[in-house]
Amino acid sequence: MAPIMLITGGSRGIGAATARAAAALGYDVCFSYHSNADAADLVASSIESLGVRVRAERADVSIEADVLNLFDTCEATLGVPDVLVNNVGVLGQQGELADFDADRIAWTVNVNVTGALLCMREASRRMSTARGGKGGSVINVSSKASTLGSPFEYVDYAATKGAVDSATIGLSKELGGAGVRVNCVRPGPIHTDIHASGGEPDRISRVAKGIPMARGGEPEEVANLILWLAGPEASYVNGALIDVAGGR
Ligand code: NAP
Numbered sequence: 001m002a003p004i005m006l007i008t009g010g011s012r013g014i015g016a017a018t019a020r021a022a023a024a025l026g027y028d029v030c031f032s033y034h035s036n037a038d039a040a041d042l043v044a045s046s047i048e049s050l051g052v053r054v055r056a057e058r059a060d061v062s063i064e065a066d067v068l069n070l071f072d073t074c075e076a077t078l079g080v081p082d083v084l085v086n087n088v089g090v091l092g093q094q095g096e097l098a099d100f101d102a103d104r105i106a107w108t109v110n111v112n113v114t115g116a117l118l119c120m121r122e123a124s125r126r127m128s129t130a131r132g133g134k135g136g137s138v139i140n141v142s143s144k145a146s147t148l149g150s151p152f153e154y155v156d157y158a159a160t161k162g163a164v165d166s167a168t169i170g171l172s173k174e175l176g177g178a179g180v181r182v183n184c185v186r187p188g189p190i191h192t193d194i195h196a197s198g199g200e201p202d203r204i205s206r207v208a209k210g211i212p213m214a215r216g217g218e219p220e221e222v223a224n225l226i227l228w229l230a231g232p233e234a235s236y237v238n239g240a241l242i243d244v245a246g247g248r
Helices: 013-024 037-048 064-077 102-127 155-178 203-210 219-230
Strands: 004-007 028-033 054-058 083-086 136-141 180-187 241-244
Touching (some): 004 013, 004 064, 013 219, 028 037, 028 064, 037 054, 083 102, 136 155, 155 180, 219 241
Parallel strands (some): 136 180
16 A cells, blocks of 8 residues: 655645655655645646546645545545645745734734644544554644744744744654654745745845855755655654755
8 A cells, every 4th residue: 555645735835846756756645725726736637647646635724624624535535644744834924023913923823833733633643553543754844934033024934833843842752652753844945936925926036145055945855855754764753853944
């Protein structure tokens, strides 16, 4: 049986690159998207052409019923996931915290923290050998922003990624003895659509001079680390927060 990977936010960016890399390694892939069904279809058909099973499901990870439906659908169509890639993350318009309204802060926290925790909770319930599961691996996608704070851009976003780091450490200790490794990748600036959400699609050319490697990363460079963490070569890696940020 092929291993099963569940990826949140697999329709674009890092999630899509991870879905394609996983399929190339022989994983069956279930991924979620939020509203871009066309992008999800493109990823799904490129994966299907590799001969693995794929399922794309709409879900807002900040809504518990959507998360339950996503995991239930994965289980019913492909099986209980061996790997959860907790990838969804959003950010708002760049600015100073003093100017952010409560709705924007709540949205960022709900998607990035509540959403990530709900998905981690479902993975715990379904994968933990202490609860009858077969074990597996959770990989959270945080950000180097959790250590830098994103001043004058999105302090709220950076704070949510700090929460993802903390949850990784805590859950790795809860599940380490129950057959589930929990780790985290912290990308630096990666060429995806997310920067347009902050109002600066070309952000990476501005920040590149502050990156020791003097360039942004490609989504595939993050996916490679995620796939390594998911695989047997990382069998004793648990509770790790690994930067993939060009030395930033
Ligand atoms: P992206 O290109 O903007 O893609 C976001 C993905 O998340 C899409 O598949 C989108 O679905 C989905 N999504 C958005 N809101 C959602 C919600 N409420 N519920 C479910 N799915 C939702 O993002 P990315 O740059 O690949 O980022 C992926 C992860 O890496 C995020 O956690 C981000 O914080 C982190 N990261 C990115 C960078 C970077 O520079 N790109 C750096 C550090 C960390 P639709 O296609 O349907 O909209």
